[in-house]
Amino acid sequence: MNPDDVLELFDACAGVTFSTAIIHRTESEWQEILTPAVYRVARKAGTEPPFSGIYTKCDKEGVYACACCGTHLFFSQDKFDSGTGWPSFSRPVSPDNIEVHQDSSYGMMRTEVLCRRCKAHLGHVFDDGPLPDRTRYCMNSLSLSLVVCGTEIPDTNMAKSVHE
Numbered sequence: 001m002n003p004d005d006v007l008e009l010f011d012a013c014a015g016v017t018f019s020t021a022i023i024h025r026t027e028s029e030w031q032e033i034l035t036p037a038v039y040r041v042a043r044k045a046g047t048e049p050p051f052s053g054i055y056t057k058c059d060k061e062g063v064y065a066c067a068c069c070g071t072h073l074f075f076s077q078d079k080f081d082s083g084t085g086w087p088s089f090s091r092p093v094s095p096d097n098i099e100v101h102q103d104s105s106y107g108m109m110r111t112e113v114l115c116r117r118c119k120a121h122l123g124h125v126f127d128d129g130p131l132p133d134r135t136r137y138c139m140n141s142l143s144l145s146l147v148v149c150g151t152e153i154p155d156t157n158m159a160k161s162v163h164e
């Protein structure tokens with residue numbers, strides 16, 4: 001493991017932090033692993049059409065993980081119905097598991113949210129969410145994969161199993 005690649009991430013099922021490494025893959029490797037729809041959103045900063053995603057209305061319990069690498073991102077308890085057509089969360093499982101960047105594409109100043117481990121594009125964060133923090137993590141279903149704690153999480157290929 002390259003020491004520069006070491007990350008401390010939060011395991012939302014176990015409630016502990018653990019050391020792992022940043023995931024580096026080439027574009028063609030991602031294309032092999034992911035469905036075209038997941039690739040377009042998660043690797044090319046696309047946005048799924050509103051109300052199209054499988055998690056928009058989902059109220060199952062679990063942990064929403066990165067569709068590309070399985071990093072835990074959001075608890076189902078922090079999901080709320082924003083009415084926007086995209087799954088929305090009030091906070092991540094840990095600020096350690098995500099990265100935020102200023103995004104000025106399409107003539108808008110927005111804050112992009114990425115998976116810290118594999119840099120997947122997840123969506124954007126806005127300040128019109130519920131109290132107390134007002135944050136609304138507006139995510140693409142295609143960038144997420146709902147996992148139930150206690151079940152085996154495949155390291156890759158999650159998107160193909162979930163979104164096909």
Ligand SMILES: [Zn+2]
Binds near residue numbers: 066071115116118119
């Ligand atoms: Zn990831």
